[in-house]
Amino acid sequence: MATATAVEQAGFADLGLKPEILNALSALGYEEPTPIQRETIPSLLDGRDLLGQAATGTGKTAAFALPVIQGISRDRKGSDPAGLVLVPTRELAMQVSEAVHRYGAELGVRVLPVYGGQPIVRQLRELERGVDVVVATPGRALDHIARGTLRLDGLRTVVLDEADEMLDMGFAEDIDAILENAPSERQTVLFSATMPRRIDALARRHLKDPVRVRIEREEPAAGEAPRVRESAFVVPRAQKAAALGRVLDVEAPEAAIVFCRTREQVDQLSETLNGRGYRAEALHGGLSQEQRDRVMGRLRAGTADLLVATDVAARGLDVEHLTHVVNYDVPSAPEAYVHRIGRVGRAGREGVAITLAEPREHRMLKTIERTIRRRIPVEKVPTVADLRTRRLELTQAALRESLLEDADLDRFRVVVETLADEFDVMDVALAAVKLVHEAGGPASDEEDIPDVALPKRSGTEQRGAPPTGRRERRQSGAGTVRLFVGAGRAAGIRPQDLVGAIAGESRLSGRDIGAIEIADRFSLVEVPQDAAEEVIQALRRATIKGRRPAVRRDRDR
Structure with missing residues (x-):
């Protein structure tokens, strides 16, 4: 695979872009293309399919948007879109749509974001008038295709942005269905921050002889500080909130996202942090779109400095002045860790990634280290x-x-x-x-938080034991249980609805969930036995397809 170091520096003018696009880039202050842009734009302009791997914040949006815009003819006939960009969240749909609009302003490119939570009447009206590029979440795109309001006959390019995130959210079937409805003679572009096997399988199904581009994490030169300073603190569960407050007091972040596993945890922790004197806002799936917009507006305006969020709620968010990312728990999948820390250290700025680990989570921390191929230093919680x-x-x-x-x-x-x-x-x-000093913040905690050492790794683990998670549970014999969910096909329930609800409300990721069976009036979901009660309580709080179904252990097991 190609890497950024092998590519000669080149300006946007050398990439073969139209003068109108170059003018737009100049007006936006863009001077030099990023490595992912230098590597991908020429191949995409040649019409090649492409499989690209690069972290968030490396310039992927421009890398695919500029060639899509260039391929749109001013005198093209018909109202069907020439470009379709699929993204995992409504926030990312809005961001990509805004970027396409800015880049294609001089060419008069018409772009429409299509996502849930927005009145469908407006989307229907704009699609009828005709658009050049549609940026959509998979579920809403498939809905419009089924209605006949999104016609793909004139499609030249399909882009899958943040493909791994979309698969984690259970959109695999939707993506397959959309691509099967697209013309066979099209260009298909796939971007992903991580490249697990299922992404490779998706590429084999839908891409033709793709160019493969991988932009390695940019390591600092000798003597330079790393752009993202990573560290972990090992603390008992009962003292995690106090430890987080202590770490934040010392770090004094300009703006930070604190990731939690569940809605309940988000609400509790945001209250705790507000009580400590921080301006914290909660963000999770229980908020309406209007509430989400209000929260993000306060963060971007600087009237809030901490965002406490679940993974699902924070997907697709882009906060320009973000300085810190905090994992309140060790992420259940290494890919989640990669996505989270990719939000800081962008565009040459320094960032900080902090992980709070309970003693029992040390193996997952080691799994993440093996995946990212570097150590995460374990530090002592700051003392009084x-x-x-x-x-x-x-x-x-x-x-x-x-x-x-x-x-x-x-x-x-x-x-x-x-x-x-x-x-x-x-x-x-x-x-x-x-007087100045005492006005600067709350008084220090009176007691130090005791140190907790990580257990020493066993010989098996040192030789590279399999990551914790679904595969390890099955090998260890810990077992799974089936949960009964009182809603099925008649209520419009799909596997991705159940995966999204479980992953969004509990500590499990999509990889931890086993077989899913959907009958007419109920569904059965396989989950790890040690997480069954947590999932039951989480699903009882969640709304699936507008309803709260009964959830219990399946009586047959």
């Missing part, structure tokens, strides 16, 4: 003394900044001169600094 030192540093920095800015200090001179007649000037300064 560390926190006090850090807060003094922040106070000193704030005072220095005020002095350097040459702020209007003269109006306070009379206060200092009056007090100097009664007290030593140094004592006056110390009292003033004390």
Whole structure:
């Protein structure tokens, strides 16, 4: 596979793009293409299918959007789209749609985002008028295809963006159905941050002799600090919230996302962090689109500095000034870890990725290390003394900044001169600094959090034991159980609906879920035995296809 290091630097003008597109890029301040853009754009302009692997934030959107735009003829006939981009979430659909609109502004490219939660009447109206590019979530795209309102006869290019995320969310069947409805003589482009076997299988089914491009994680040069500083802290479950607060107090992030497994955990932790003095917002599947938009607006405007979210709710979000990503639990799949930390350290900026691990999660931490091929340093939770030192540093920095800015200090001179007649000037300064320092945040915790050492790895594990998760559970004999869900085909239930609900509301990922059987009025889902009660409670809180079905263990097992 090609890598960025093997490619010579080239400007956008050397890639064969139209002058109108170059003008748009120049107006947007783009100067040099990123490695993924340099590697992919020429092949896509030649009409080749492409399988690309690159992390979030590497410029994938422009890499596929610019060739799609270039291929749209101004005098083309018909109202059917020439380009279809499939994405996992509504947020990503909006972001990609906005980018396509900006890049194709001078060419008059018409783009339409199509996703759930938006009035379908508007989508129907715009599709009838005619669009050049549709950016859609798979479920809503398939709905329009079934209605006959999204016609694929004129399609030249199909793009699968964040393909691994779409498969994790249970969209595999939808993607297959959409591509089977697309013209056989088309260009198919697939981008994914990770490349598990199922992505390779998807590519074999739908791509023809694809160009393969892989952009390796950019490692810092000798002597340079890494762009994403990764670390882990091992703490008992009962003290995780306190440990997180301590770490955040020391790190002082400008903006951070804290990932949790369940809605309940998101709500509890956001309340805890708000009580600690942070401006935290909760984001999970229980919020309406209007509530989600409000939360994201506050984060982007800087009136909130922490977003506490589930994986499913945070998919597709792009926060420009994000500095920290925190895994409140060790992710259940290495791919989830890769996606999460890909949100920081983008466009040359530094970022921080922090993971809180319980002692029992050490094996999953090692599995992630083997997948990403680097160590995640395990550090000690900051002590009370560390926190006090850090807060003094922040106070000193704030005072220095005020002095350097040459702020209007003269109006306070009379206060200092009056007090100097009664007290030593140094004592006056110390009292003033004390007031500033105490106004800067809550008092330190009174007790230190005890250190917890990771268990030593066994010889088997050192030789490369299989990752924890579904495959290991079956080998170890831990077993699975079947859950009865009181809704089936008659309610429109599909396998991806059940996978999405379980993955969104519990600690399980799509890989942990076993066989799914859907009957007319009920469904059966296989889950690991040790997670059965958690899944039952999670599904009882969740809404599936607009209803809350009965959930229990299957009585036949």
